[in-house]
Amino acid sequence: xxxxxxxxxxxxxxxxxxxxxxxxxxxxxxxxxxxxxxxxxxxxxxxxxxxxxxxxxxxxxxxxxxxxxxxxxxxxxxxxxxxxxxxxxxxxxxxxxxxxxxxxxxxxxxxxxxxxxxxxxxxxxxxxxxxxxxxxxxxxxxxxxxxxxxxxxxxxxxxxxxxxxxxxxxxxxxxxxxxxxxxxxxxxxxxxxxxxxxxxxxxxxxxxxxxxxxxxxxxxxxxxxxxxxxxxxxxxxxxxxxxxxxxxxxxxxxxxxxxxxxxxxxxxxxxxxxxxxxxxxxxxxxxxxxxxxxxxxxxxxxxxxxxxxxxxxxxxxxxxxxxxxxxxxxxxxxxxxxxxxxxxxxxxxxxxxxxxxxxxxxxxxxxxxxxxxxxxxxxxxxxxxxxxxxxxxxxxxxxxxxxxx
Amino acid sequence: xxxxxxxxxxxxxxxxxxxxxxxxxxxxxxxxxxxxxxxxxxxxxxxxxxxxxxxxxxxxxxxxxxxxxxxxxxxxxxxxxxxxxxxxxxxxxxxxxxxxxxxxxxxxxxxxxxxxxxxxxxxxxxxxxxxxxxxxxxxxxxxxxxxxxxxxxxxxxxxxxxxxxxxxxxxxxxxxxxxxxxxxxxxxxxxxxxxxxxxxxxxxxxxxxxxxxxxxxxxxxxxxxxxxxxxxxxxxxxxxxxxxxxxxxxxxxxxxxxxxxxxxxxxxxxxxxxxxxxxxxxxxxxxxxxxxxxxxxxxxxxxxxxxxxxxxxxxxxxxxxxxxxxxxxxxxxxxxxxxxxxxxxxxxxxxxxxxxxxxxxxxxxxxxxxxxxxxxxxxxxxxxxxxxxxxxxxxxxxxxxxxxx
Numbered sequence: 001x002x003x004x005x006x007x008x009x010x011x012x013x014x015x016x017x018x019x020x021x022x023x024x025x026x027x028x029x030x031x032x033x034x035x036x037x038x039x040x041x042x043x044x045x046x047x048x049x050x051x052x053x054x055x056x057x058x059x060x061x062x063x064x065x066x067x068x069x070x071x072x073x074x075x076x077x078x079x080x081x082x083x084x085x086x087x088x089x090x091x092x093x094x095x096x097x098x099x100x101x102x103x104x105x106x107x108x109x110x111x112x113x114x115x116x117x118x119x120x121x122x123x124x125x126x127x128x129x130x131x132x133x134x135x136x137x138x139x140x141x142x143x144x145x146x147x148x149x150x151x152x153x154x155x156x157x158x159x160x161x162x163x164x165x166x167x168x169x170x171x172x173x174x175x176x177x178x179x180x181x182x183x184x185x186x187x188x189x190x191x192x193x194x195x196x197x198x199x200x201x202x203x204x205x206x207x208x209x210x211x212x213x214x215x216x217x218x219x220x221x222x223x224x225x226x227x228x229x230x231x232x233x234x235x236x237x238x239x240x241x242x243x244x245x246x247x248x249x250x251x252x253x254x255x256x257x258x259x260x261x262x263x264x265x266x267x268x269x270x271x272x273x274x275x276x277x278x279x280x281x282x283x284x285x286x287x288x289x290x291x292x293x294x295x296x297x298x299x300x301x302x303x304x305x306x307x308x309x310x311x312x313x314x315x316x317x318x319x320x321x322x323x324x325x326x327x328x329x330x331x332x333x334x335x336x337x338x339x340x341x342x343x344x345x346x347x348x349x350x351x352x353x354x355x356x357x358x359x360x361x362x363x364x365x366x367x368x369x370x371x372x373x374x375x376x377x378x379x380x381x382x383x384x385x386x387x388x389x390x391x392x393x394x395x396x397x398x399x400x401x402x403x404x405x
Numbered sequence: 406x407x408x409x410x411x412x413x414x415x416x417x418x419x420x421x422x423x424x425x426x427x428x429x430x431x432x433x434x435x436x437x438x439x440x441x442x443x444x445x446x447x448x449x450x451x452x453x454x455x456x457x458x459x460x461x462x463x464x465x466x467x468x469x470x471x472x473x474x475x476x477x478x479x480x481x482x483x484x485x486x487x488x489x490x491x492x493x494x495x496x497x498x499x500x501x502x503x504x505x506x507x508x509x510x511x512x513x514x515x516x517x518x519x520x521x522x523x524x525x526x527x528x529x530x531x532x533x534x535x536x537x538x539x540x541x542x543x544x545x546x547x548x549x550x551x552x553x554x555x556x557x558x559x560x561x562x563x564x565x566x567x568x569x570x571x572x573x574x575x576x577x578x579x580x581x582x583x584x585x586x587x588x589x590x591x592x593x594x595x596x597x598x599x600x601x602x603x604x605x606x607x608x609x610x611x612x613x614x615x616x617x618x619x620x621x622x623x624x625x626x627x628x629x630x631x632x633x634x635x636x637x638x639x640x641x642x643x644x645x646x647x648x649x650x651x652x653x654x655x656x657x658x659x660x661x662x663x664x665x666x667x668x669x670x671x672x673x674x675x676x677x678x679x680x681x682x683x684x685x686x687x688x689x690x691x692x693x694x695x696x697x698x699x700x701x702x703x704x705x706x707x708x709x710x711x712x713x714x715x716x717x718x719x720x721x722x723x724x725x726x727x728x729x730x731x732x733x734x735x736x737x738x739x740x741x742x743x744x745x746x747x748x749x750x751x752x753x754x755x756x757x758x759x760x761x762x763x764x765x766x767x768x769x770x771x772x773x774x775x776x777x778x779x780x781x782x783x784x785x786x787x788x789x790x791x792x793x794x795x796x797x798x799x800x801x802x803x804x805x806x807x808x809x810x
Contacts, residue, residue: 006410006411006414006415007410009411009433010410010411022435024434024435024440025432025433025434025435025440025444026432026433027430027431027432027433028414028430028431028432029430030429030430035429035430042447180500181462181463181464182462182463182464182502182503182505182506182525183500183503185463185464185465185503185505186503186504186505189465189505192465193465201466202436202466203464203465203466205462205549206549268701270680270683272687273684274680274683274684274686274687274696274698275675275679275680275681275682275683275684275687275699275701276680276684277680278675278679278680278701278703279678279679279680279681279684279793281679282677282679282680282703282753282793283789283790283793285753285754285755285756285789286756287703288703288704291679291703291704292703292704292706292707293679293700293701293702293703293704293707293711294680294700294701294707295698295699295700295701295711296673296680296683296698296699296700296701297698298683298687298692298693298696298697298698298699299693299696299697299698299741301697301741301742302697302698302699302741305740305741306698306700306711335710336704336706336707336710337706348687348690349690350690351690351691379497379498381522381523382523382551383523383551383555384688384690385551385688386523386551388684388687388688
């Protein structure tokens with residue numbers, strides 16, 4: 001809550017999803033015993049498993065043990081062997097052990113101790129019996145990521161997998177571009193509305209891209225697979241031509257695979273995006289097979305010197321014009337010998353806009369040998385940074401649409 | 406909860422801290438109307454302000470409006486003017502508007518609508534009167550970061566500042582480069598440990614940069630200012646030579662100001678970072694005054710054609726070598742006529758490493774007329790993406806250190 005990035009949540013969500021379980025709620029609290037106690041009580045009302053990270057250390061603000069003990073109405077029991085172990089570790093580092101560390105040797109009555117090879121705070125597993133049902137489970141894990149992650153992997157997940165062995169989850173993700181979220185939603189809605197309960201859907205949008213996730217949970221892996229592949233077929237029918245990848249691969253990966261498949265190479269000339277397109281293309285390991293490089297032709301002289309734009313074009317139409325975008329795309333392709341040239345020129349703002357050429361106006365050029373050069377106009381909204389990111393996404397989307405054919 | 410990193414929490418925590426408010430609880434939920442409703446009810450029991458992000462979009466799983474409406478027992482009211490505005494935006498993009506978008510025009514009864522210049526979902530501000538006390542406040546903000554952040558900054562924070570005007574918080578942030586977090590921590594620890602209760606500190610590290618935040622909360626602005634300036638003096642004593650900026654400006658801004666001040670211009674030749682340095686430099690509006698552009702010389706031919714590297718150098722020393730980095734920096738400076746040339750070449754991995762030239766090996770060149778060309782070697786760790794980002798940060802750090810003199 002202090003402005004640190006919560007990487008635990010993502011890690012745990014993905015780990016659970018991989019075994020067919022779902023994080024249904026996540027929360028961060030202050031180091032306050034009553035808050036912890038309240039949160040534990042409230043969570044136990046509706047969950048089967050509660051994972052608690054942090055607050056198991058020796059210092060005054062480590063209050064998870066006390067908070068959980070309160071919430072459950074169970075005592076904390078001193079375990080001498082835990083303190084002995086901590087003492088040994090301190091001695092090995094030739095350090096004096098502070099009296100405070102004794103707090104780490106208190107365990108909730110009825111809990112199983114989980115050893116922590118990467119730190120001094122052990123974890124705790126607390127089963128809470130329920131009538132006629134699988135017991136609820138609380139796992140207390142240390143806060144530092146490097147201690148939590150191994151404990152999750154080596155102790156908690158294997159146990160959950162055993163307990164929930166009847167869950168057979170299968171996941172697939174679809175990544176779309178060239179379509180707005182609301183349109184994708186409209187096309188996918190019939191599938192979502194008619195789907196059986198054991199299919200779960202999520203749709204997410206981020207700059208120029210729509211992500212659609214399906215999870216199928218059948219009574220057997222075969223059933224899950226069947227559910228998933230039937231739903232996947234419907235997704236492909238509904239939005240197939242916008243899907244650039246299935247799985248976790250980004251758009252630039254799909255572009256790379258198309259370029260390799262078509263034995264084509266690429267060069268880029270960027271003005272307002274100034275390297276963003278190149279940076280995304282080269283996010284892919286092995287992109288040197290198809291990506292030559294390009295020019296960041298921010299100054300007009302570099303549009304001429306690096307991207308081969310005739311200065312007359314800039315003088316007559318301006319640097320932000322379809323003519324200049326076309327010339328940049330053609331120029332960078334010819335100068336580098338690549339089979340495709342992509343260009344972007346535009347006004348990222350916040351200054352430099354005019355009524356005729358407002359902030360957000362972007363031209364994207366695409367040149368291929370023996371083909372007519374394409375030029376796309378976009379009027380993007382946002383601040384300087386988002387306009388530039390959206391412009392780069394638009395260029396990649398155009399490129400992918402071109403390669404897909 | 407889908408395995409996405411929650412960057413909102415960190416952003417909001419820091420933004421609140423800057424105005425002397427503290428995030429006391431954070432939670433993420435599933436897209437479930439009842440869950441949202443329950444969470445809102447539970448949060449309102451103990452908070453003064455509730456910030457809700459996401460679920461304001463047009464799609465089936467955008468259920469924040471309904472969940473909050475339920476929790477408060479207030480109706481959702483259709484606002485035609487909101488839908489008209491969305492329709493206009495769609496028309497500008499020459500798109501058909503899906504019927505689903507109408508959902509975004511529903512507003513909780515009694516709420517103030519917050520316009521969203523960067524997306525279609527407007528925000529909502531809902532005051533909840535309380536007897537004898539300042540009303541509670543709920544703010545609904547869109548989920549995408551690029552829409553949430555400006556709404557927080559431009560609408561929500563100014564309001565909170567007005568409401569909580571009796572809190573006299575003063576903040577300062579210090580941005581450091583060229584120092585490790587642990588070293589910064591060690592140097593700052595005496596200050597932190599001896600500080601009075603009404604001074605709060607946060608230290609954060611991100612690729613190549615350390616950020617240190619101080620908040621002072623006195624009984625008057627004068628007291629807060631006094632506390633803050635005394636602490637700031639101590640910060641400058643402890644780590645002064647690593648501070649590139651105080652305030653919210655990024656490193657590239659500090660570099661830009663130095664370049665303008667010294668009437669210098671810059672060009673960049675990038676291999677493994679492929680545009681990341683150029684993209685960061687041009688994040689600053691007005692960077693065209695000092696930034697000419699550069700070459701993304703991914704292929705060796707472009708190192709020669711665009712950055713003027715003698716092919717013999719590449720043949721003899723390899724593209725990842727101090728010699729090549731120097732030649733790229735000198736070449737790009739001369740080709741563009743800039744007064745400074747910066748270059749990066751290296752191995753971002755995960756493939757392509759050798760025992761002599763492992764993944765993470767980076768050379769950074771810096772050339773200035775009539776000066777000896779500088780070359781910096783770095784062995785960076787991380788995956789492909791983090792190595793590239795750290796390489797770009799290292800180049801900017803070197804550039805800043807050079808300009809600072």
